[in-house]
Amino acid sequence: MQVTEDNKKEYVRLYVNWRFMRGIEQQFLALQKGFTEIVPIHLLRPFDERELELVIGGLTSIDINDWRQHTRLKHCTPDTPVVKWFWQIVESYSEEMRARLLQFVTGSSRVPLQGFKALQGSTGAAGPRLFTIHCTDAPPDNLPKAHTCFNRIDLPAYESYQKLYDKLSQAVEETCGFAVE
Known part of the structure; x- marks a missing residue:
């Protein structure tokens, strides 16, 4: 047909x-x-699928410095307030919340053995796909949006650390985190 x-x-x-x-x-x-x-x-x-993955795979210690060093920034710089706040939030999170954030953005709560530089996209495409923070012009009332195929999180220009913390935590805890692109 x-x-x-x-x-x-x-x-x-x-x-x-x-x-x-x-x-x-x-x-x-x-x-x-x-x-x-x-x-x-x-x-x-x-268990839901996120909890089951954590139960089966267990929690690993996530090296925040490695994460930060191997993160790509799109439409922002390390000095962009939302980027600075993002890393402050990651540092404030428990290991479980870091794993859940990683799962929200990448589809997996685990870091490859070689570290964040070897992170793969969920499509299985050859070659690494770095974790990416993409600053968008979406309204600041929107939740962050995850694109697991690309290991990318879209962050609106939130006006404060607390607003980003609340929105990011809500997205990680209450949504599936997948966007089709």
Whole structure:
């Protein structure tokens, strides 16, 4: 069937369904069977996907200096207030919140063995994708937006440290954190 203007939305819906559900169904079912042979399903029900990853993988100590050193800045500088506040917030967070922030932005709470310089995008594209802080002109009432494929967080120009802290914490704790781009 040829894709036309009339059926393009249906095509996209079917393609996404195939790409993220049907196309990996056999592999997922095999993984699920093996996993639930080791860990009974009733023990997994209390956890959401973020908590489960933390339980399975455990927390690692995140080297903030390595993180900062291997972070790309887009439309901002290290002296941009929101960037300075971001790092102050990261330093103030517990290890768990740092891991959750990292998971919010990258899709994983773990840092590669080689450190942040070896961070990969969630699409599996070859080569590293550095953690990126992108300062945007979005309204300051918006939450930060994460693009896990690119390891990028979009930060509006918040007017204070407290506003960024509140919005970032809310985004990390209450949203899935994924944007399709």
